[in-house]
Amino acid sequence: MYDLTGQIDRYLETTGTSDGLCHIFLRHTSASLIVCENADPAVMADLEALMSRLVPDGDPIFSHTAEGPDDMPAHVRSVLTHTELSVPICESRLDLGTWQGIYLWEHRAAAHRRKITLTILGG
């Protein structure tokens, strides 16, 4: 999992948008965007453990296995979580709760380059 919060905040500052909505869109179907607790790294490890139990890599229920045992589980995990999120903007920053961060959750075993589209609404 990768914390995107600071990166998005730095971009928002360059746009001069003081108030509005920031839409974050992930252009892939084998990773996710989530709002997650931002203080204890164990939360992310526990999320991964639970998800691996619900949708295990290599599960024989899957027939779409062209890219390996983590191919179809990644698509399912993407659908069970989020491909896009909208977050309020206040004073040119994401207006999150104290314990919230925006994370990219990679569901493939190998490293992938991921692209995100930001759309800023407001002024």
Next chain:
Amino acid sequence: MYDLTGQIDRYLETTGTSDGLCHIFLRHTSASLIVCENADPAVMADLEALMSRLVPDGDPIFSHTAEGPDDMPAHVRSVLTHTELSVPICESRLDLGTWQGIYLWEHRAAAHRRKITLTILGG
């Protein structure tokens, strides 16, 4: 679960926004926002029962247990459902289907005060 539909509608009336989009953002990672069937309270009890089977309180798979057996399950349930929702506005009201309501789903056992940010787009 708490039905927020009427409360949001009453706020929308004060803004004079006739058409657009209402974004609802929950500033917490241990409760959820969902669009749910609004007629039979058994639906909510059944949702809770199913979620308790998928992500049980006190599950030994979790290591983040600082705030008790319902701490980490609440974060997982939040990620598997929704922290934010956008709903169309028509004639200054949420333009929901007949059987839809907007609910806050508390995932902690103890009562918590929860804060929501509404962002209204449109005119």
Next chain:
Amino acid sequence: MYDLTGQIDRYLETTGTSDGLCHIFLRHTSASLIVCENADPAVMADLEALMSRLVPDGDPIFSHTAEGPDDMPAHVRSVLTHTELSVPICESRLDLGTWQGIYLWEHRAAAHRRKITLTILGG
């Protein structure tokens, strides 16, 4: 599952919105909107298989069974996936990744007529 991507793109062309955000809202609680892999039909069959294991039709855990064994599972599947999605618009089309499509996922066994509300933000 029904691919809505082309239908939405054709509507976007008629609005003349070159850039912005397209919000897609499903007015029902027993079907879903998802962003899904668009190349291999086996992905959809596998999604259905996995969801049927997590939330089986006829599960005795459910008490809301007025409309049959697929009634309450459909509501749960709706909450675990998505009732609404926002997608960036670029040059009057949904600005999706190469392998992404927008799908309506019917969770009831019988055919249903489903209504969607599109809200276009931008210019």
